[in-house]
Amino acid sequence: MSDSNGSSRREFVKQTSLLAGGLIAAPAIGRTNYFSGADDTIKIALVGCGGRGTGAALQALLTKQNVKLVAMADAFRDNLDKCYKSLMADDLSDVNGAEGNVQKKVAVPEGNKFTGFDAYLKAIALADVVILATPPGFRPIHFAEAIRQNKHVFMEKPVATDTAGIKKVLETAALAKQKKLNVVVGLQRHYQNSYKELFKRKDQIGDITSAQAWWNNDGVWVRPRKPGQTEMEYQMRNWYYFVWLCGDHINEQHIHNLDVINWFKGGYPVKAQGMGGRQVRIGKEYGEIFDHHYVEFQYADGSILNSQCRHIPGTMSKVGVLLIGTKGKIQCGAANITDLSGKVLYQFDLKGENNAYQTEHDELFATIAKGEYKFADAENGARSTMTALLGRMATYSGQVIDWDKAINSNLNLQPEKYAWDASPRSMPDANGYYAIAVPGVLKYNI
Numbered sequence: 001m002s003d004s005n006g007s008s009r010r011e012f013v014k015q016t017s018l019l020a021g022g023l024i025a026a027p028a029i030g031r032t033n034y035f036s037g038a039d040d041t042i043k044i045a046l047v048g049c050g051g052r053g054t055g056a057a058l059q060a061l062l063t064k065q066n067v068k069l070v071a072m073a074d075a076f077r078d079n080l081d082k083c084y085k086s087l088m089a090d091d092l093s094d095v096n097g098a099e100g101n102v103q104k105k106v107a108v109p110e111g112n113k114f115t116g117f118d119a120y121l122k123a124i125a126l127a128d129v130v131i132l133a134t135p136p137g138f139r140p141i142h143f144a145e146a147i148r149q150n151k152h153v154f155m156e157k158p159v160a161t162d163t164a165g166i167k168k169v170l171e172t173a174a175l176a177k178q179k180k181l182n183v184v185v186g187l188q189r190h191y192q193n194s195y196k197e198l199f200k201r202k203d204q205i206g207d208i209t210s211a212q213a214w215w216n217n218d219g220v221w222v223r224p225r226k227p228g229q230t231e232m233e234y235q236m237r238n239w240y241y242f243v244w245l246c247g248d249h250i251n252e253q254h255i256h257n258l259d260v261i262n263w264f265k266g267g268y269p270v271k272a273q274g275m276g277g278r279q280v281r282i283g284k285e286y287g288e289i290f291d292h293h294y295v296e297f298q299y300a301d302g303s304i305l306n307s308q309c310r311h312i313p314g315t316m317s318k319v320g321v322l323l324i325g326t327k328g329k330i331q332c333g334a335a336n337i338t339d340l341s342g343k344v345l346y347q348f349d350l351k352g353e354n355n356a357y358q359t360e361h362d363e364l365f366a367t368i369a370k371g372e373y374k375f376a377d378a379e380n381g382a383r384s385t386m387t388a389l390l391g392r393m394a395t396y397s398g399q400v401i402d403w404d405k406a407i408n409s410n411l412n413l414q415p416e417k418y419a420w421d422a423s424p425r426s427m428p429d430a431n432g433y434y435a436i437a438v439p440g441v442l443k444y445n446i
């Protein structure tokens with residue numbers, strides 16, 4: 001890296017540290033930051049070393065910048081080891097299809113591998129950029145800590161599972177802006193060429209008056225209970241099925257679609273009502289989440305988003321977004337725009353599609369290497385997560401849920417303490433089953 005780049009980065013951090021609290025923040029940054037001495041490597045810490053964390057770390061290491069993974073944190077040592085092994089693979093084509101390997105960019109000595117609930121604190125301290133890829137229940141505290149420690153962040157979606165978490169992320173997002181710390185959220189459609197080209201041309205369909213969103217497919221993995229696990233360990237392993245960790249599948253996956261519609265609408269819903277339940281995925285291994293949600297979201301201009309997500313094998317599979325305007329329609333999957341009669345007005349050439357998972361890292365790390373401040377995705381990440389939570393609150397309760405009241409409700413699903421012998425709020429009955437939300441009976445305090 002050239003000296004001029006190095007000095008502009010040094011300048012940037014000096015500025016960042018001043019904004020972050022002056023003399024108190026400066027030495028902390030100086031110790032761990034890539035500008036601090038001869039070494040201008042951008043140091044990365046990975047928090048959450050599962051499937052996506054491994055993928056995101058690889059993508060960060062595959063960028064063109066002078067990057068090194070220096071620390072890893074996971075609740076479980078076996079997951080961390082599996083991730084480390086993947087990152088050290090001789091040939092990445094077995095892991096994520098990329099050519100070659102990133103072995104030389106992985107510099108994580110044994111002492112920088114941290115496990116347990118407080119692992120994130122130690123890993124974050126060693127890095128310039130932090131990748132947050134745990135289940136979303138932890139995102140608010142991990143994000144707050146990364147920004148407190150003046151780190152740039154890549155964090156996966158969703159960014160919370162309850163409204164107390166959303167508030168924390170919004171507060172932290174404001175602080176990140178103030179400190180000029182780049183934050184990218186893994187709502188990668190914002191970095192995907194087809195979506196960006198459609199967005200540029202969205203006015204061709206006039207005013208968007210309604211939208212449809214589908215995330216209907218078979219569902220995901222189950223990690224069965226093993227002998228000797230505490231309840232906390234079991235829920236942490238099988239996290240997808242517990243609301244405090246996952247937020248339900250409307251949050252975990254359907255958020256991508258809800259987010260695209262918010263983006264094209266240029267706003268967020270003001271209220272929602274809907275219906276849902278669990279009809280097929282009813283075993284105790286499926287914890288407490290629903291297997292289907294149908295939600296009618298209403299925006300401030302009265303337009304309606306009809307949203308459906310279902311995890312039931314053997315039913316119609318479809319993941320997509322349709323936006324309907326006064327003059328035409330945008331179909332995101334087919335990447336085209338038509339008039340109301342179906343005549344194609346614009347077709348994105350799918351040969352020009354990119355790997356948005358890679359692009360989001362390329363752009364983030366190029367920006368950091370140049371010492372620039374460009375990305376502030378956290379606020380939208382929080383509001384799109386809130387959209388999904390609004391939908392969940394509507395289907396769980398069967399009531400009309402108002403955005404403003406909901407976001408101020410401070411719904412907090414997190415356990416009183418994070419420890420392997422602590423009790424999550426939702427505990428199984430004598431037969432191992434969990435209480436499931438009953439519409440009409442469950443009352444949110446809003």
Ligand SMILES: NC(=O)c1ccc[n+]([C@@H]2O[C@H](COP(=O)([O-])OP(=O)(O)OC[C@H]3O[C@@H](n4cnc5c(N)ncnc54)[C@H](O)[C@@H]3O)[C@@H](O)[C@H]2O)c1
Binds near residue numbers: 048051119120134187
């Ligand atoms: N953008 C996308 O398209 C995309 C795709 C897949 C996953 N994701 C997101 O990535 C996140 C992780 O999903 P995944 O599929 O990798 O799950 P995973 O179960 O494979 O990995 C999660 C990892 O986090 C670890 N973990 C849990 N709690 C932790 C804590 N408190 N501290 C440190 N580590 C902890 C787990 O042990 C596990 O190794 C989710 O939010 C998911 O929505 C996004």
